Amino acid sequence: MNITEIARISKVSRSTVSRVLNNNPLVKEETRAAVQKVIDEMNYTPSFAARTLANKRNNVIGALIYNIVQPFWAGIFSGIERYVSSTDYGILLVNSKNHLDVWDYRKDYKKNLKSLVQRGVDGIIIALNHDLDLEDIDFLESSGTPFVVIQDSTRNARIASVNVDNVAGAAEATRHLLKLGHRQIFHAVGPLDSTISKDRMQGYLNAMQEANLPVTNNMLVGCNGFLFYDGYWYMKRLLAQKQRPTAVLFTNDITAFGGYQAARENGLSMPEDLSVIGFDHLASSMDVAGLLPDLTTMIQPVGKIGYEAAKMLLRHLDEGQRSASVVLSMILHEGDTAAEPLGNTVRPGGRGSKAGESAAQAQRRPKANRDRKPELAE
């Protein structure tokens, strides 16, 4: 059953059938109805392959996603799909990290990128762990495939991207702690080969500088990684030292949970003895509410990121205009792990701190609930 058949049966030409299929207004209403009737009766649907060949349009976009198994990227994909499924596009998904061989990971994602382009997808959304390099950009541009990158920290003008402002997010988290009265705020820096870590550190530094608080080296110790035990051991090392913070800003939720656990093991209770803040709001994607502490954290609007990226790409495809990059902001989730510091753990503080703030901070300090049980054990 093809368009010629339909044309034969409805006694019109193939072009007319095609026009009916594409809602071309140059068809008399009468004819259109007659042809449509035949189409419906024969249960005919035009061949995607032929359409693709003729239109040079696949109605498929490619998604190159770092690791779909992790909630963060799954959330991004989900946002993409939410938008795309409201159109007549499909999504060809490539998981960049599937064969994870540390040694040729980059070769892998490049290969996947090539395969998407060769397949002739109409556009590509790229959500990786790292930035695209110039080779990739050249390749994509020369292939003529429009693309949108999620989290391009190079801010390359040749790239249309959807970003989250990690600098602003980290600054907001830090300011939240400052507002609560913390002065000894440490930052468990993430691996510095990741721009995300770098940006978050920058945001922390910005906020501390705004508050005129000096940041010493010991306040800015690295976490070595993004995993639970990276945060755990960070905290263990920290607690072995003399100078302790009243608050720690972690570089993500996982390490924050690790730090939380280590601190609890050492008899600290959160948020009384120590405030902890993370990034991501992982808990929202795990259904184990109640078992985990309600971590105070900066929410990544993952769904929105994907949604915006898809919208941007399809707009480009359908209307031809490349839209400008977008920066989304993170939202503070006030959980149970950040509160005003207890008086006695606070040091005199940076010499530059404003007098007015110090007074306000002194007032807010509650003395009572020191022995409250930790959330988790209730």
Add this chain to the structure above:
Amino acid sequence: MNITEIARISKVSRSTVSRVLNNNPLVKEETRAAVQKVIDEMNYTPSFAARTLANKRNNVIGALIYNIVQPFWAGIFSGIERYVSSTDYGILLVNSKNHLDVWDYRKDYKKNLKSLVQRGVDGIIIALNHDLDLEDIDFLESSGTPFVVIQDSTRNARIASVNVDNVAGAAEATRHLLKLGHRQIFHAVGPLDSTISKDRMQGYLNAMQEANLPVTNNMLVGCNGFLFYDGYWYMKRLLAQKQRPTAVLFTNDITAFGGYQAARENGLSMPEDLSVIGFDHLASSMDVAGLLPDLTTMIQPVGKIGYEAAKMLLRHLDEGQRSASVVLSMILHEGDTAAEPLGNTVRPGGRGSKAGESAAQAQRRPKANRDRKPELAE
């Protein structure tokens, strides 16, 4: 740059170029090399669209996945992709649950299924929350699109499927508890409109019957759902009653975590006062090891499920032979939440229980560590 161009430059006919592209042996080695050289130099790749049109082969399979955001389904997809990416196929992913409107979810997945078929994918892998209905099967068969279903509990002979043996898995979990010496084993039954729940209940019943232990109504109370608080309230209700179990078999990890939490709140410690077993081994996909108890659970081999399904489908596509359905088994993960019961909580037990077992069980019972702190608070 198309095949005609290549033919012109290399001074052969288009058919010869096509033969070179498809490794047809009827081409002289000399000619082949010359043509290949031009292809490489011009950086030419044949058009997927034209190939699809001519071959009636897309080299794309569709994946209809229930909810890619949840680790279980993400794991299945990942397994699919691991196999597929070793071939030259691509995957068109459709998330069946995206617009989740409770009222028309079924309409939704049917629409998605149709769209995959119309797009002309070569085959489809279907991993849903529920079984396909006859309408779906008729539709797929009449479209001629091969398909593989993940978890088809109808065991329909028209369906090629990859299954996990929930009955055997639940029986194994129950036998594990029996071997530890438990007699009062309750099962927190999942929603019975789900075949998974039904099968797990059946496995539990089988194992109990094998052991000649009667199952009374109160041992088989429903959990109302698959979520954390379903398990939580189940346990709260349970603990309000006089007759308490020494072990509870939950229908999945999430509810098991909920039950665990509720029991802890009531002062019980696991596994001393109560053993708890779940299904799925969720923890393996969440990176918060250390914060959550190491739940004893039946592992679903999610990656393998997806991998096998993909293998089965692509074999069918490439070799034309439809393979038989596969049943995979679950694996017991011995975590920290199931152990021998304490003596005083064990009742005389089923009258049919074997004497030998009772003796062994009496010996194994530790009296000491009753007051050990719960895992989580350490």
Add this chain to the structure above:
DNA sequence: CGTCTGGCGGAACCCGTTTTCCCTGCCGCG
């Protein structure tokens, strides 16, 4: 009566695949 325009048909085109056919050269047999 000429021109414009709405509606439609014809045909080229998208880009490979595949079948059919032909040519060439070699071998064998008469």
Add this chain to the structure above:
DNA sequence: CGCGGCAGGGAAAACGGGTTCCGCCAGACG
């Protein structure tokens, strides 16, 4: 030695199923 048959390799053309440009025709309008 010459011719027929056969095999290997290459060319031409049909085909898959749409889309779209071009142009025809008839009726309307000036």
